[in-house]
Amino acid sequence: MKRSLSALARVCAVGVALTVGVAGPAVADPNNVNPIPGLNGWRGLPQLPGPTRAVFQMTGMDSPNRTQNVNVFGTDLGIMWDDGGGRMITAFGDSAGLGFPNLLAGSMWAWSSNVLFRSTTKDPSNGIYFDSVVPNPVPSPKIPGIEISLIPTAGISVGGVQYMSMMSVLGWGDHGKWTTNFSTLAASGDGGQTWAPLPTTRRANVDGWENFQQNAFVKDGGYIYRYGTPAGRANPGFISRTSEAAIANMDGYEYWDGKEWKPDIKVAAPIVDGVAELSVMWNDYLGQFVMLTTDPANSVVLRTAPAPEGPWSAPRVLIDAPTLPTAYAPMIFPYQTGRDLYFLLTVHTQYNVVLMRTPL
16 A cells, blocks of 8 residues: 655654543544554554454554555544455545644544545455555535534445445434434445445435434345444344345335335334444355344444344354443454454544454
């Protein structure tokens, strides 16, 4: 990956970090972070007591990817999907860099609401290495009271077109809660290099659409299955579906009412409860669909199901909250890896993303 920031810029980052201080992380607001290793009280990979292991630092100054050299000192999420041509796109959320500080939101960092990296890694056992970057592909004004961020929540490739589901954040709240203006799709026809918002896909946080402000995508049997939750964490999860060709026709989706598929969003019934950011994928090893999320206690948990709509199993704890209390947004690696499941996980304490491995 091209290294574009100078050593002087990296020294300046230390100054910013000292200005921000080393206070504990905010529960939801990403602006109150310090991604500088050591100065934030964090160094190296998390050491966990159970079978789940941290494998590789994906982003930040401690990462072999050296993402600070493209002005990504800290970031979150890490939503991965295949672009339809064998390359992986990873979408990250709010990212801290150098530049004009986001003073309106109370941060000394310059913030972009999203950034994409590409990779050809298929075997993640020794890490995932990026080879190109798309900075800030779908900009946000980041103005309090209007929109303070436009964050990816899911990504998928359909017919050679890349789609990201995004949430427009109006304001951050406490305890894993935030308020959205709307959810929407953005699309790219050139492999993720340039993106255009799709205004006809905007759906405000009302009239049943409040349950689909954050999303996850799965393809199966010619359908796109779109999982949804309200904005924030510790919420119920819902599911809808449409044909692959109709992904951008928001009025053409069907919704699972607990027994069958119906065209009315208001009949959608929860398929899981107490979930946060979702990631779902078919797993060949288990012969089941796998869902990763965090539970209301903030433990990372796994569920399985024979069909996209369920029934979903009871949650199995992969990382107990007290062992990594600021972790969130477990996102599944999109290629099959046998008995091991790889996923990305954000650690708010260091405000960066780590690759994890757990046995199935």
